[in-house]
Amino acid sequence: MKLLSRLGVAVALIHSLIPLNVSAQSQLNYTTSWIGNSFGFGDGKWMQQDIQAISVGADGTVYTNAPWDESGSEIAAYRAGDKLAVAGSTHGWGAAGGDAVAVNHTYLYAAMSIGNQSNALVGADYPAANQTWYGITRRTLANLANGAPFSGGIGNSANATKNSFLPVQTVTTGADASIRGLAATDTELYVADTYGNRIVVYDAQSMQPLRSWSVTSPGRIAVDTDSSLWVLSGISSGTLTILHYAANGAALANSLTLPAGTVPTDIAVAPSGQILVADNGPLQQILVFNKDANGQPQSGAAIGTRNGMFHAIKGAAGNVRFNGITGIGVDAAGNLYVAQNGEGPRAIGSASVGQGAVLESYVFSSRAFNWRLYGLTFVDSAAFDPATPNSVYTGSKRFTLDYNQPAGREWTYAAFTLDRFDYPDDPAFHQPRGVRGEPMVRRINGRPFLYTLDPGAHYLNVYRFDTAHGEMAIPSGLLAQNPLPGSWPAGQPTYGEWLWRDANGNGAVDASEISSNPSTGSTVGNGFWWVDTPGDVWLATPLSGIREMPMQGFDAAGNPIYTYATSKMFAMPQPFTRLARLVYIAETDTMYLSGFTSAIPWDATHWKEAGPVLARYDNWSSGTPTQQYAISLPWNTQSNPQTTTVGVAVAGNYIFVAELYTAKVDVYDARTGQAVGTMTPGASVGNTSGWVDVYLGISAAQRENGEYVVLLEDDARAKILMYRWTP
Incomplete structure (x- = not known):
């Protein structure tokens, strides 16, 4: 892999320009709704x-x-x-x-x-x-x-x-x-x-x-x-x-x-x-x-x-x-x-x-x-189909939305996408909790693909769709930061990263279809996966920087192809000492990263948090990226409840950051990094929600009418929290 170490140097020169010590405090004008219950x-x-x-x-x-x-x-x-x-x-x-x-x-x-x-x-x-x-x-x-x-x-x-x-x-x-x-x-x-x-x-x-x-x-x-x-x-x-x-x-x-x-x-x-x-x-x-x-x-x-x-x-x-x-x-x-x-x-x-x-x-x-x-939902988040903000996927469900309906009635349960009969080898059945959650939906060359994470973001599952199987998501691939515990699947390495692609198209994980990472032979562990619009896979490793795995087209079965040999590595940029979340916007070559710094270092008690700092970098893949700003996110581990962050979503001109314990979403202007306001659960959901308990627990989309729709995991009462906000 080629190490682009110049990235760390380039951003180090400018990262001190605008460290914004801001906190999004003002309440926005929005409505609270929900999906799935x-x-x-x-x-x-x-x-x-x-x-x-x-x-x-x-x-x-x-x-x-x-x-x-x-x-x-x-x-x-x-x-x-x-x-x-x-x-x-x-x-x-x-x-x-x-x-x-x-x-x-x-x-x-x-x-x-x-x-x-x-x-x-x-x-x-x-x-x-x-x-x-x-x-x-x-x-x-x-x-x-x-x-x-x-x-x-x-x-x-x-x-x-x-x-x-x-x-x-x-x-x-x-x-x-x-x-x-x-x-x-x-x-x-x-x-x-x-x-x-x-x-x-x-x-x-x-x-x-x-x-x-x-x-x-x-x-x-x-x-x-x-x-x-x-x-x-x-x-x-x-x-x-x-x-x-x-x-x-x-x-x-x-x-x-x-x-x-x-x-x-x-x-x-x-x-x-x-x-x-x-x-x-x-x-x-x-x-x-x-x-x-x-x-x-x-x-x-x-x-x-x-x-x-x-x-x-x-x-x-x-x-x-x-x-x-x-x-x-x-x-x-x-x-x-x-x-x-x-x-x-x-x-x-x-x-x-x-x-x-x-x-x-x-x-x-x-x-x-x-x-x-x-x-319908537990240890699960939701994501929009890029083809329409009226279609929402969770790990194993699809919902359609009618935004003209009253709060809590916008959604209709459309489909169940997990097929235990045709595809008992779906990797989700063998991963922690045995549920398929934390989705990302991508349209690649017009074709729909579902990518999902396990609750700890150790495994990235890939699914394709075809007309013969209706709404069912067909197991297509798996990228693993470390081996799964136990004997499944046969052929996985005993140590280190590995991936599987369903080359024969049968939806089963065959040993001959598994590849290990030959470059590191190591266990990355605790990294965070992201899939961009073209279908390229990004991994924010905690300490070793960022890896991009560009999609290499499709195989004969219609599966996206990823290889370790074609991966690219980017050094960890300033001001970070540990990365926790990554959102890459391919259309503008903009990278958003969150994590920990020398001022507030990572500690094991906050193992799933998104960190106290979020930064934006422009021209990321050019070799000379520019850091636009670094935001100090809400962070107080001495308060009761603690104030920490757990998820990041970007849509249109705004960044949405989910806090872990405080049932709050902080909103920032993506162009400037300035705080815009906050959203908390309204009366329609009892003014409360559960913790956002997974790595990819928040997503957002902008509708054609300018309204932003933010979806948030709410394990406490088996639903997806939905905020609707027009700036």
Whole structure:
């Protein structure tokens, strides 16, 4: 690689000309909106980010459960397209939600766990050192926040759920003993003790054990109209069958014959007696079994579009186009409820929170649509399609915008772009958190490409599109600063940088398609990727300067070509001692860099920050770049909360800088570096947002009418924050 060391000299000569010590303080005139969640939080509501299980009450209330929601809505209640309640006390202080839920006419029973936060929590409310409790929390339907205590109940002595937790398994911390199935009548509670390979029956009032019997790693349970039980078995092995038992545990002969390829994830019984089975296999449907004169289930017409969202047009959202069904139920009035999270129930031991939650309802008999709720984004940011500011991509979703609609209603969920069936080798599945986030959308020679980062910006994923695969983003390439942990992919080096390009076009990472960096053989680590308009890839390394990898055209499969041999290196310019973010505007040959300086050096506690200084350089690639200014960004690590920066976006004549802890976007004039003002969340989103928690958490675009639209990650409540501002 050719080292352009003259760059550091050129900017050093002029960097002292305009070091601007400015702070953007004045509030701008803008509107606050959001994308991806049915509620903004201005009304105190948000749709949770994951649903692992549902139970439907007699009145059509849908009760949900999941191990984790960033703002504590693991267990919640919804009805008629509205959110009614959050149970609480399942988030923090050792507590987490779970993978099963059931209700009768009086109580809600939900799986949850209680740990001790690496042995930091002690006392009767917590398990012994190095142990975790998995069990059931019981709440009153009248108020989900209130526990329904019972003799032998334990935990939560300092809140309203005191003594309403029933431990079913005590295991070594790290083992996953989550309850994977619950069903309740007004007299009995049926518990799938998946870890213990048994069904346990408790008295629904006293919570005392009544009986149990052995079932291999049981999961979901449904009570039939004759009081018999349908039980999903084989959760731990993945060899899933549905077994039939009498309520006393006696095995019954009649069974469900599932089509080949079915991956059953939930079971429900309609008031009519029909048995429903959610299929998370390629069909993505709800299987329906009618009973003959002898009570033997017979396969009927399935509910839902065959292949769900993966039916043509692949990825397009629509009615009965399911995607990762995790829960189903039918109420007494004949309404069907379907919960999805874009992947299906989490695997044993997984910490997955899904790919975005959808809860929807249909009339069971006619399949007519009733209502739908969305909580679609987590550890994800958003970016505009350069072809139109009306189309927005997140890592795995596409939204369309109608700017004439009221705040929070501008967006429509258009498509899901992550294909786990055709492309199970998508690198995103193997990277931290297993989600595809932090997008950059580029149009190269008119063709759309999606580039995404993992939360720590260690890996740059490349995707292409074609008409045969509809909205699906096809894995095309990967640039890695270091090897991925574990054995995937075969062929990656044990040390150092590497890249993959899908030369044969099959969307799989083949060992023969992997190249290591021959020049350094080292691990860059903690750098920041950027892709410019022509498709050239830039890497701001922390200490070794900046690397440009010019795109070398396209291969026969339509993948952009990048090579280490054609890379160019630029020395780190003044005033920086460590680089953190990079935005390069190819049209004007303008480079924006942020990072740390000798005055405020980097420290490990601020490992993901964008730094206290941002500088602009003109004529970057000319060999004699000129530093126009260096801005002192808001930075105070002694305040509470701290004031630090985490993201940088440039659009039109303005720079937008996201602060990490303070829910603030600082705006600067890109021409002069002067502070213009700030934007903070408005009333429509409850005047709050979560931390911007990823490296590329902010983007911006200018519309033809002069309005600027700024998109910001908001993990706290499963949405993308959107600011609209006209200077």
